[in-house]
Amino acid sequence: MPGRPRTRRRPPPGRPRPLAAALGLALLLAAAPGCGSGESAPPHAPAEAPPEASAQAPPAGSPYWVDPESDAARQVAAWEVQGRDSDARLLRRISERPMALWAPGHDPGPAIRRAAKGAEAAGRVLVLTAYNIPHRDCGRHSAGGAAGATAYRNWIGAFADAVGDARAVVVLEPDAVPHIVDGCTPAAHHEERLRLLSEAVTRLKRNRNTKVYLDAGHPAWIPDPMKLVEPLYQAGLGQADGFSLNVSNFQPDTAGREYGARISGAAHGKHFVIDTSRNGEGPLTGDGDEAWCNPPGRALGTAPTDRTGDPLVDAYLWIKRPGESDGPCRGGPAAGRWWPDYALGLAARAKE
Template identity: 50%
Template sequence: MPRHLRVDRRRRRAALITALLGVAAGGVLLQEREPAPAVRVPETAGSAYPGLHVDPNGAAAVHVRALHRAGRKADAEVLRRIADRPAATWFTDAGPGYQLRARRLVHAAAANKRLPVLALYYIPYRDCASYSAGGAPNARAYRAWIASLAAALRGYRALVILEPDAVAQAVRGCLRGRAAVERYALLAHAVDTLRAVPGVAVYLDAGNPTWMPAARIAPALRRAGAIRARGFALNVANFETTTDNLRYGTQLSRLLGGRHFVVDTSRNGNGPARRGGGSEHWCNPPGRRLGVPPTLRTGHPLADAYLWVKRPGESDGACGSGAPPAGQWYPAYAMALAR
């Protein structure tokens, strides 16, 4: 290769690494004008989970500290298999301080040269009145919420998982008529608002391999802005195997202009539960295990990351004996996963 081409390649690579990991004055990551073409963070020597941010205030970490105070050191060490690994931070309401919480998260990650993962989950008519029902009261409130979070992320790098289940549920008929049209429009607006922030990579949720064929959901994902996002997210809060998700993601990518994807591996180490029993297939099913640890190095050309989007140990819903509402810490289930 001619010398001038080798130099040019080295300069481009150096510019990308600087944009991803360079720290500017005040702890803010340096930014280029457009989002980088890939979310790749060079491995840091000695780090078991390079590149991704570990939240020291997550529910698992808080529980570990409580176990230590109670003298239950053996249980605390087991639970560290969850607490010491990166997981997404969820934003699910417009309660006071949500923008500040987002800003503090991305600032702390930048200070440690790590990439934070945020899951945004506030779409109107969320979860079709199921266990995670709620969301914004109307379209105007949702757009304002997205704008506030985009402002909080400005100046920092972040990976955003946008609205788990929102597209798939609309395709399955959870919403009809104007409500469905509005949902696609709101998702497309959220994609465009967030991707306009330099350094923010947006992955629109695309369900999981068992929900529906790729050819059925792909048109809806296009309507919802997936073709303009960095890509799409698979298996969020689900249990399908990584192999099946990679196969499904590759099929979807072909239908979405080569978009990349991420896979939630948080609880798929033992695959899905047997079908039957209604919601027990996906709502705190017993016998599940932690999956592949979070990483930005998947070895797959289209998979940007294996992530723990669903925080292991947090409930899927009040669907069984002793199970708390969705999103709340579920100690017994957490310990079962960690063991």
């Protein structure tokens, strides 16, 4: 839909490996910039992970788990081996900070259990994204999702079972509600989608330590936030802990806080979280519909923390994993694939 700012969501990175093999894999990553995988499988389908993962200390002010086996961490290892020490130091601005794990679409269990085990060992909170709703992304760069309602119910059940009693924050189905509001998702799918989202909230909230945030887009996408309130409630906002904003986008923190406060005011004071992973320089302007896709000159934003100074903002999170492509635009790889050159640019331009 020309002229409409969009967000695009990313799947998790490729198969995590044991740390003993990290250097070898990292060398391969460095030799092939932009590749998370050379396969033709959909970008939402990472493979299984080993159960072990060493703990890594999170930055001050953050209660969230840092994955020691992320693509960024493996890239740092590769560059250190190659003697690219200055680049490696810059990329640590990403690798040493917590990011959301986007659960794989084929089987979320192994990846979530690995991460939950690591988070528990570190005494930290796991941040997860559930992104597998049927008819996802209106058939665009991140198209895919579960084959139907039954498949999605089974998937979200496996997702929730894998989280179990771990302390976790779940960002539920980026784009799903805004794509109903903007009409991108055909009307024939609206009722089923809202029902599936509501059921997903109910299932996830059966886990005693899980917080759930339904996605509500961003202010440049749905300018009138009141249009989101009713569908958010139909999608289960009443049972959820709140909503998420700016996932995979670039809107400034101030814009997110103001927008979120308007939704909260019409939603009985519900709290929200904001994705600050790439909004350090704000959005690209003057590029119309493509401003969201691998825009140049962007930077990392506020580091993940639950100390926001705003009573309505529960956390600033890195939901989009910095360095993963938005799609095959501006020389980038497929959606969700690791792109070290872009990651380095985000880190180099960061203000902290």
